[in-house]
Amino acid sequence: MKVKVAKEAGYCYGVERALKLAQEAVGKLPEPICTLGPIIHNPQVVDWLKGKGIVSVDSLNQIDKGTIIIRSHGVDPKVKIEAKKKGLEIIDATCPFVKKAQHCARKLIEEGYNLVIVGERNHPEVIGIFAYAGGKAVVVENVKDIKQLSNFKKVGIVVQTTQPIENLKKVINALIPKTEEIKIFNTICDATVKRQIAARNLAQDADLMLVVGGKNSANTSRLTQICAEVNPKTYHIETASEIKKEWFKGVNFVGITAGASTPNWIIDNVAKVVKKL
Ligand code: SF4
Known part of the structure; x- marks a missing residue:
């Protein structure tokens, strides 16, 4: 079975930057290190960060000391003012x-x-x-x-x-x-445009399209919608464990794309599992 990953897929500049800033804070900035909401809409990556000591909180009420990371989506400017008032260290990872x-x-x-x-x-x-x-x-x-x-x-x-x-x-x-x-x-943003064009082009050529990324990720859902418009055999999955063998009956060419918050290791694993089918 031919498997092709879209030319532009996976982590975008803003997500990579936010993750880099978060990891650099560990051991350098006051603990606890918290993100205001999940740093990216990918549960697997959020779990991995938890292992490094970076946890997600829903509101500033849940944190009285340490460091708060503003994620790439940005926040209401009042949140930054409130965090300063609380004496928290702020890492602003809002995407440019x-x-x-x-x-x-x-x-x-x-x-x-x-x-x-x-x-x-x-x-x-x-x-x-x-x-x-x-x-x-x-x-x-x-x-x-x-x-x-x-x-x-x-x-x-x-x-x-x-x-x-x-x-x-x-x-x-x-x-x-x-x-x-x-x-x-x-x-x-440029990353969105490139990912959407690459996804649509690949979905047009492929017999079946897999869109990999968090079910809570808006940009992944949009890629799914774009691919489904040109290829009805489009499936949105978070990881390879959701792949079903019966989807691939009569399929010779599988296209794969991924949202801006999907790490390469998840995309590579999906490609590996499909190739083995
Ligand atoms: S998708 Fe969002 S986070 Fe990524 S580069 Fe574009 S604006 Fe920034």
Whole structure:
């Protein structure tokens, strides 16, 4: 069976940077070392970090001393102020692409635009961007949400870094009749675009597509959605243990892609198991 891993798959720059900063803190910065929410949306990596003494907490109320790591998704700026007040050491691992989206959101508000954030309402990154805009924004997930909006004089748009470009285009097109002026910051990150293009291309050629990554990872779920659009035999798995032999009946070519928070060892193991089938 032919097995091919997409040209761009797995860890992105922001995730690698966050993990590096977290590991460098061990033994150097005050303990306990905690991440505010799982550092990346991959349960296997979160467990591995736990073994190194880096644990995940849900809120600052759970930590009174030590070090807090802000993950690549970023946070509400108030969280950093509160952590400082508590005397915690702060490692800000917010991805520079997310920081750009936060600053663009704030800039649009300062320039008097009605801000529209295109993204998943409950995703931590979107919650952080919304907070940077002082809560003066409307979050739209897709074109259906636009119908409920009234008309605006001028609209400013920023996008969750992992959104598909097609969704942004549809939202922009739906907003055009509702306003006189639109200013768009395309804050979709490069890593996302490259992974989505590579995944779609491979899914078109392959008989079956495996998308590897956390079930709680938004960018992995989006890769699954993109692959499923062109290849109905697409499966989202977290590890090789979920692979089912019956999926591969009549399959000669398997494509593999992985979310930005999936480590290479999990991808390699999936490829190894498929080759043995
Ligand atoms: S997907 Fe993009 S924005 Fe998100 S952490 Fe990775 S590089 Fe940064």
